[in-house]
Amino acid sequence: MADDPNAEDYELTEALLPPEERADGLSKPKEQEAQLPAEGRKGDTFALYLALSGAAVLTTVTWVTVLVNNPFDAGWFAFHPPLQSLSLLLFVYGISTLQPTSQPKTKAAGLARHQYAILFAAFPIIFFGTFAVMYNKYLHGATHFKSWHGKLGIGAMGWIFIQVLLGGGSVWFGGAAFGGGSRAKAIWKYHRLSGYVLFLLLMFTAHIGGAWSHWGIKYIPWSMRALAYGAALGACIAGVYIRLRPSKMKFI
Numbered sequence: 613m614a615d616d617p618n619a620e621d622y623e624l625t626e627a628l629l630p631p632e633e634r635a636d637g638l639s640k641p642k643e644q645e646a647q648l649p650a651e652g653r654k655g656d657t658f659a660l661y662l663a664l665s666g667a668a669v670l671t672t673v674t675w676v677t678v679l680v681n682n683p684f685d686a687g688w689f690a691f692h693p694p695l696q697s698l699s700l701l702l703f704v705y706g707i708s709t710l711q712p713t714s715q716p717k718t719k720a721a722g723l724a725r726h727q728y729a730i731l732f733a734a735f736p737i738i739f740f741g742t743f744a745v746m747y748n749k750y751l752h753g754a755t756h757f758k759s760w761h762g763k764l765g766i767g768a769m770g771w772i773f774i775q776v777l778l779g780g781g782s783v784w785f786g787g788a789a790f791g792g793g794s795r796a797k798a799i800w801k802y803h804r805l806s807g808y809v810l811f812l813l814l815m816f817t818a819h820i821g822g823a824w825s826h827w828g829i830k831y832i833p834w835s836m837r838a839l840a841y842g843a844a845l846g847a848c849i850a851g852v853y854i855r856l857r858p859s860k861m862k863f864i
Contacts, residue, residue, distance in 0.1 A: 663851025
């Protein structure tokens with residue numbers, strides 16, 4: 613395994629097994645675990661707070677804006693901005709919680725948190741938020757995907773479906789969906805790379821929707837739009853990418 617460039621990431625699956633089912637049949641003694649190098653790098657903690665704070669500001673401004681502007685009059689659209697912003701906060705957490713892990717035990721715990729946050733929370737929330745705005749347009753006979761926000765949004769949703777299939781298929785049941793072993797391991801690094809690119813698309817889509825849409829311009833002062841959908845989004849991106857470990861993907 614030491615010669616496998618993808619081994620570091622794919623210890624996730626084995627780490628989830630009890631000691632008697634692991635390849636070596638043994639668990640690491642506590643003294644040995646205590647001697648393992650620290651996973652975090654200088655600046656990682658600050659970057660985590662930066663990313664989560666930015667996402668929290670965006671989510672808070674979005675929710676407050678909807679709630680103080682007669683949400684019941686907005687129909688199904690009232691669900692869209694709050695749910696999409698909440699999903700972004702969960703995406704930021706889900707990505708960040710897996711980033712610094714490099715040891716089997718912490719990788720397993722990070723993977724579990726990653727899946728709970730993204731697969732079981734962020735994904736259904738963003739799906740319902742997308743459905744809400746589409747259904748609202750249907751009720752009013754409005755054109756779908758007319759704006760760049762709408763076009764990028766539906767494109768991102770399709771990408772998220774693919775991302776879920778890649779990620780789940782590469783780790784569930786030993787990666788059986790992709791043939792297991794080295795084939796499944798290779799898929800995991802593409803899932804990781806795809807996720808970082810998708811994250812940028814989601815951030816840009818949120819920027820357009822909050823800062824430049826009719827809804828944003830009508831209800832949010834330009835200073836708050838600049839803060840929530842400009843500076844805060846920039847903080848999210850910076851925090852996530854500061855914690856990025858390109859060495860984990862090992863494309864070269």
